[in-house]
Amino acid sequence: MTKNMKDVEALIRLFDQSDWVEMRLEVEGLSIVLSNDPSAGARALSTSAASVAHPAPMAATASAAVAVSARSPAAAGPATTVVPDGLVAVRAPNLGTFYRSPKPGAQPYVELGQAIEPETEVCLIEVMKLFTPVKAGVRGRLVRVCVEDGCMVDYDAPLFLVEPLA
Template sequence: MSMDIKQIQDLIKFVAKSGVNEVAIEEKDFKITIKTNQEPTFVTATVPAAAPVAVATAPASAATPAPAPAATVTAEDTSKFITVKSPMIGTFYRSAGPGKPNFVNVGDEISVGKVLCIVEAMKLFNEIESEVSGKIVKILVDDAKPVEYDQPLFLVDPS
């Protein structure tokens, strides 16, 4: 038995959602180890994978007045837009490599299947394709920055 890329990506997503720090699978013809907090220096504003959920629902965000209005404003501003989210934890890239053109820019028209970006996870470069048609309104992540599972990447105006 061996694993294909899709199975590995699904396993990465599962590990990211589960909140565990490490999963190792060993069969006679392959071995895979997934560590979610292997490089903590790349995690900028968060702690291990399970924490963003806790932060989003923690009473501390209600006690701090600044974040609560920001979340409300974002929800109001984006209500007519579709949010494209990251399907995995990794590093967000806007282009195929240094010096290459960006896959998309603000104002670009996109269609289903159009490559929007790359999310690199464990040295695997995963092209993220659009599941919607419309126009890119905002790019929510800076190039070469870490992203979490389900983190908003783009806002798309479907009209």
């Protein structure tokens, strides 16, 4: 199996673990549509069966165009982390794998109790070899890490809790 097919399989696994309804990905002439809508399969099969039969090689790039339709918060179920009054959550900008440090064995970007600024990078979210740095977005003190390193996170999941500083 080629590396590109492994990337596609990884994308499918991430999609299966998410609460997304549909995802569309277009990279270098290859179009992939993933959907949890039973009626979408028949539509996609009838309109694009020929193009899926022999896909062009694909490389994960930062220029990939992705359109995602997330389920409503009510349909997604209750959040696993409740944000207490007086604290602010730093949330995941996209679905992917959460990493506290820039590489395995390195020190985490931030530690509990550390003062952070809005531009402080606090972690990375990785999907299909595309790493997205996450900035705190708030000035304060880090009081809780909500996710274990290397775990899958959904879009908008709380990653850290911060006590804002005036």
